[in-house]
Amino acid sequence: MGLLNKTGRYWYTLRHLRPVQFYGRVWFRYSRPRPDLRAASALRARSGTWQAPARRLPSMSGPRSFVFLNEPGGLDEIGWDGGQREKLWRYNQHYFDDLNAVDAEARQAWHLVLIEDWIAHNPPGQGNGWEPYPLSLRVVNWVKWALSGGELSPAAVHSLAVQARWLTRRLEIHLLGNHLFGNAKALLFAGLFFEGQEADGWRRTALEILAREIPEQFLPDGGQFELSTMYHALALEDALDLINVAACYAGTAPAEDDQRVRGWLIPRLPAMRRWLQVMCHPDGEIALFNDAAIGIAPSVAELEGYFARCLPDAVPLPLQAVERLPDSGYVRLQSGDAVALLDVARVGPDYLPGHAHADTLSFELSLFGQRVLVNGGTSCYGTSAERLRQRGTAAHNTVTVDGQDSSEVWGGFRVARRAYPAGLSLLEDANCLQVSCSHDGYRWLKGRPVHTRIWFLHVGSLAVEDNVSGGYGEAVAHYRFHPDVVVSADPYGREGVAVLADGRRVGWQIERGAGELVPSSWHPRFGVAQPCMLLRVKLVGQSARVRFKWM
Numbered sequence: 001m002g003l004l005n006k007t008g009r010y011w012y013t014l015r016h017l018r019p020v021q022f023y024g025r026v027w028f029r030y031s032r033p034r035p036d037l038r039a040a041s042a043l044r045a046r047s048g049t050w051q052a053p054a055r056r057l058p059s060m061s062g063p064r065s066f067v068f069l070n071e072p073g074g075l076d077e078i079g080w081d082g083g084q085r086e087k088l089w090r091y092n093q094h095y096f097d098d099l100n101a102v103d104a105e106a107r108q109a110w111h112l113v114l115i116e117d118w119i120a121h122n123p124p125g126q127g128n129g130w131e132p133y134p135l136s137l138r139v140v141n142w143v144k145w146a147l148s149g150g151e152l153s154p155a156a157v158h159s160l161a162v163q164a165r166w167l168t169r170r171l172e173i174h175l176l177g178n179h180l181f182g183n184a185k186a187l188l189f190a191g192l193f194f195e196g197q198e199a200d201g202w203r204r205t206a207l208e209i210l211a212r213e214i215p216e217q218f219l220p221d222g223g224q225f226e227l228s229t230m231y232h233a234l235a236l237e238d239a240l241d242l243i244n245v246a247a248c249y250a251g252t253a254p255a256e257d258d259q260r261v262r263g264w265l266i267p268r269l270p271a272m273r274r275w276l277q278v279m280c281h282p283d284g285e286i287a288l289f290n291d292a293a294i295g296i297a298p299s300v301a302e303l304e305g306y307f308a309r310c311l312p313d314a315v316p317l318p319l320q321a322v323e324r325l326p327d328s329g330y331v332r333l334q335s336g337d338a339v340a341l342l343d344v345a346r347v348g349p350d351y352l353p354g355h356a357h358a359d360t361l362s363f364e365l366s367l368f369g370q371r372v373l374v375n376g377g378t379s380c381y382g383t384s385a386e387r388l389r390q391r392g393t394a395a396h397n398t399v400t401v402d403g404q405d406s407s408e409v410w411g412g413f414r415v416a417r418r419a420y421p422a423g424l425s426l427l428e429d430a431n432c433l434q435v436s437c438s439h440d441g442y443r444w445l446k447g448r449p450v451h452t453r454i455w456f457l458h459v460g461s462l463a464v465e466d467n468v469s470g471g472y473g474e475a476v477a478h479y480r481f482h483p484d485v486v487v488s489a490d491p492y493g494r495e496g497v498a499v500l501a502d503g504r505r506v507g508w509q510i511e512r513g514a515g516e517l518v519p520s521s522w523h524p525r526f527g528v529a530q531p532c533m534l535l536r537v538k539l540v541g542q543s544a545r546v547r548f549k550w551m
Contacts, residue, residue: 008416009408009410009416010416011416012408012416012417013410013414013415013416016350016351016353017351018176018351020173020174020176021174021175021176021351022174024173024174025174027173027174028170028172028173028174031169031170033125033166033169033170034125035124035125035162035165035166036162036165036166037124037162038161039158039161040157040158040160040161040162040194041161041194041195041196041198041199042194042195042196043157043193043194043195044192044193044194044195044199044249044252044253045252046147046248046249046252047248047249047250047251047252048247048248048249048250048251049247049248050147050148050244050245050248051244051247051306051309051310052148052306052309053100053144053148053237053240053241053244053306054237054240054298054302054303054305054306055100055101055102055104055298055302056097056100056101056102056295056297056298056302057101057102057295058098058101058102058103058104058107059092059097059098059101060098060101060107060110060114062074062110063109063110063113063114064076064114064117066092066093066098068089068092068093069088069089069092069526069527070525070526070527070528071085071089071527073085073089073093075117079121080093080094080118080121080122080127080128080129081122081127081128081129086380086382087128087381087382088380088381088382088526090128091128091131091133091134093128094118094122094128094129094134094135094137094138095134095137095138095141096111096114096115096118096137096138096141096142096145097137097141098111099111099141099142099144099145099150100141100144100145100148104145104148105149108150111145111150112150112151112153115142115152115153115156116153116155116156119155119156119159124162124163124166125166130163130166131170132167132170132171132172132179132183133172133179133182133183135163135166135167135170135186136167136182136183136185136186137182137186138163139160139163139164139167139186139189139190140185140186140189140241142156142160143160143189143190143193143245144189144241146193147245147248160190160193161190161194161198163190164186164187164190164191164194164202165198167183167186167187167190168187168201168202168205171183171205171209176351176352177217177225177226177349177352177354178217178224178226178231178234178235180209180213181209181210181213181217181235181238182238183209184205184206184207184209184210184213185206185210185238185241185242186206187202187203187205187206187209188202188203188206188207188210188242188245188246188261189241189245190202191203191204191206192245192246192248192249192253192257195252203253203257207257207260207261210242210261210264211260211264214264214265214268215264217235218235218239218268218272219327219328220271220327221271221275221325221326221327221328222268222270222271222272222273222274222275222325223272223275223325223327223328223330224236224272225348225349225352226290226348226349226352226354226355226356227289227290227328227329227330227345227346227347227348227356228289228290228291228292228348228355229276229279229286229287229288229289229290229292230286230291230292230293230296230297230378231290231291231292231355232272232275232276232279233276233286233297233298233300233303234296234297235272236269236272236273236276236303236307237297237298237303237306239265239268239269239272240269240303240306240307240310242261242265243261243262243265243266243269243310243311244310246258246261246262247262247310266311269307269311269314270314270316273304273307273314273316274316274317275325275328276300276303277300277316277319278319278323278325278330278332279325279330279332279341280300281339281341281364281366281371282339282366282369282370283366283369283370283371284299284300284301285299285300286300287341287364287375288364288374288375288376288377288378288524289330289341289343289345289357289359289362289364289375290347290348290355290356290357290359291355291356291357291378291381292377292378293377293378293379293523293524293525293526294524294525295525295526296526319332319334320334321333321334321335321428321433322334322426322428322433324426328345329343329344329345329346329421330342330343330344330345331344331426331435333433333435333455333457335433335457335458335459336459336460337367337368337369337550338365338366338367338457338462338550339365339366340363340364340365340366340455340457340462341363341364341365342361342363342435342455343359343360343361343362343363343398344360344361344421344424344435344437345360345421346360346418346419346420346421347359347360347407347415347418347419348415350418353407353414353415353418354413354414354415355413356391356407356409356415356418357375357378357390357391357392357395357396357407357409358391358392358393358396358405358406358407358408358409358419358441359375359393359395359396359398359406360398360406360407360419360421360439360441361398361399361406361421361437361439361451361453362375362396362397362398363397363398363455363464364397365462365548367500367504367506367550368500368502368504368550370482370484370500370501370502371482371484372481372482372485372498372500372506372548373397373479373480373481373482373548374397374480374481374482374522374524374532375395375396375397375480376390376395376396376480376520376521376522376523377390377522377523377524377525378390378523378526379523379525379526379527379528379529380526380527381412381413382412383411383412387412388409388410388412390523391405391409392405392409393405393406393407393478394476394478395480396478396480397478397479397480398451398453398477398478399451399453399466399468399475399476399477399478399539400475400476400478401442401445401449401451401468401472401474401475402442402445402472402473402474402475403474404442404445405441406419406439406441406442406451407419407441417441417444418441419439419440419441419442420439420440420441421437421438421439422437422438422439422440423436423437423438423452424436424437425437431458431459432456432457432458433455433456433457433458434454434455434456434457435454435455436452436453436454436455437452437453438450438451438452438453439451442468442470442472445470445471445472446471447470447471447472448470448471449468449469449470449471449472449475450468450469450470451466451467451468451475452466452467452468452469453465453466453467454467460549460550460551461547461548461549461550462547462548463511463545463546463547463548464477464479464545464546464547465512465543465544465545466539466543466544466545467539467542467543468539468542468543469542474538474539475538475539475542475544476536476537476538476539477513477536477537477539477544477546478534478535478536478537479508479534479535479536479537479546480520480522480532480533480534480535481498481532481533481534481535482522482532483522483530483531483532484500484501485498485499485500485501485506485532485533486498486499487499487517487533487535488517489515489517493510493514493515493516493517494509494510494515495507495508495509495510496508496517498548504550504551505550505551506548506549506550507548507549507550508535508546508547508548508549509546509547509549510537510544510545510546511545511546511547512540512541512543512544512545513537513538513539513540513543513544513545513546514537514538514540515535515536515537515538515546516535516536517533517534517535517536518533518534518536519531519532519533519534520532520533520534
């Protein structure tokens with residue numbers, strides 16, 4: 001990349017950032033706090049009931065061994081830090097999610113030893129475990145474990161206080177988003193778990209952050225503002241955890257704390273719950289838009305159970321044929337045995353697009369309760385070529401123009417020029433659900449092309465029409481089939497059959513355009529790559545149209 005292009009990429013990336021993201025990064029990099037090792041204050045008495053939280057699948061495979069991101073590792077071989085595993089794996093190692101996972105009670109002896117081992121081998125302020133994000137998740141997990149019946153040793157209680165003090169000096173004001181929210185959540189948990197003036201200060205800091213971030217991060221339609229289904233599920237868990245811990249200490253902490261938390265969150269939680277229901281496939285798990293992978297957040301069923309325990313009087317409403325999430329920018333269509341989830345959204349908040357993919361106007365499709373067309377998913381973070389590919393437009397069921405991405409993703413968590421949707425239209429009658437939308441993500445190309453997509457969902461068929469106006473060399477629509485779908489094509493590549501896992505047959509036909517079937521991959525979980533088939537359809541005369549039919 002030439003100097004001019006590189007400078008432009010930085011400009012289009014940095015121009016959207018908030019001032020705190022500049023000076024906060026400088027402060028975070030050069031600030032050198034010292035750990036505060038004073039004795040911990042007394043623990044606060046509980047007055048309410050702690051509800052069992054949502055549970056993840058176990059991540060400990062033995063007393064000193066783990067499986068994170070579908071990759072095993074053991075303390076005896078690789079310890080707590082070091083380059084033997086990538087950073088995200090190390091982060092997960094320091095989260096201590098297994099303390100509150102399924103059947104955690106059966107592994108309580110392992111957990112007791114693991115906590116003491118962590119304290120012994122992770123000196124305050126040193127290593128991955130003391131970075132603010134994993135520290136925040138660990139503080140919450142240790143407190144949850146204690147509230148669920150686990151017994152923290154005096155050394156663990158002291159360590160918990162030292163961690164909370166360290167966190168107050170390492171707040172991620174430069175990252176904002178879910179990181180800063182997680183910092184605040186941890187300080188509220190610690191501020192309620194302990195009593196005294198120091199704990200009161202942690203609570204005040206937490207509540208000040210939450211007062212700003214809850215209205216910012218939780219959209220009116222219920223979505224988490226980074227527009228990732230996975231991070232939305234995590235945000236719903238966070239909100240329920242905050243309600244839960246505030247109620248647990250409602251009689252011994254200042255009453256206004258519980259009232260403020262409940263006042264901020266309870267009016268928003270029904271919409272957050274519904275948002276997640278809208279953005280799930282009939283198989284009960286999340287669609288894959290932006291950074292999203294199954295198995296990082298608790299399952300949707302676990303979150304639903306947790307919601308019912310925390311707010312037993314809230315009753316979910318049935319989903320309608322057309323569900324529009326206007327503030328997030330997603331649409332769900334349902335007709336008979338078909339569910340289509342459409343991305344007509346911006347990539348995320350302009351100042352925080354770190355988890356965005358170049359997936360504007362992509363969609364996913366389920367038929368007869370089975371996923372048929374899927375976006376590529378997310379199996380890794382970092383700055384690798386594979387990470388960049390998975391964020392790119394060609395990894396999603398949408399259109400590339402001249403091999404470019406609709407939003408200029410780069411650097412692992414960066415976006416320069418980005419697509420903005422426009423002209424959304426929804427039409428509904430007895431025979432057809434029709435949605436159309438355009439985006440300008442390719443406007444920087446010489447011919448300033450604009451992509452417009454129209455979906456036509458009938459009982460028994462879905463037609464997808466793409467039009468790209470302006471000047472360009474080649475535009476290609478991508479349709480990725482789920483790995484369980486066996487796809488074949490006629491000798492001319494004009495039509496074919498997709499056989500689902502249960503034997504049902506779905507016909508596909510290219511009514512306009514030139515197609516080919518090529519191998520591809522699907523990444524539903526971190527560390528997982530499953531082979532699948534991809535239908536590539538070149539636009540002819542600036543348009544293409546593909547129809548899928550089923551009985």
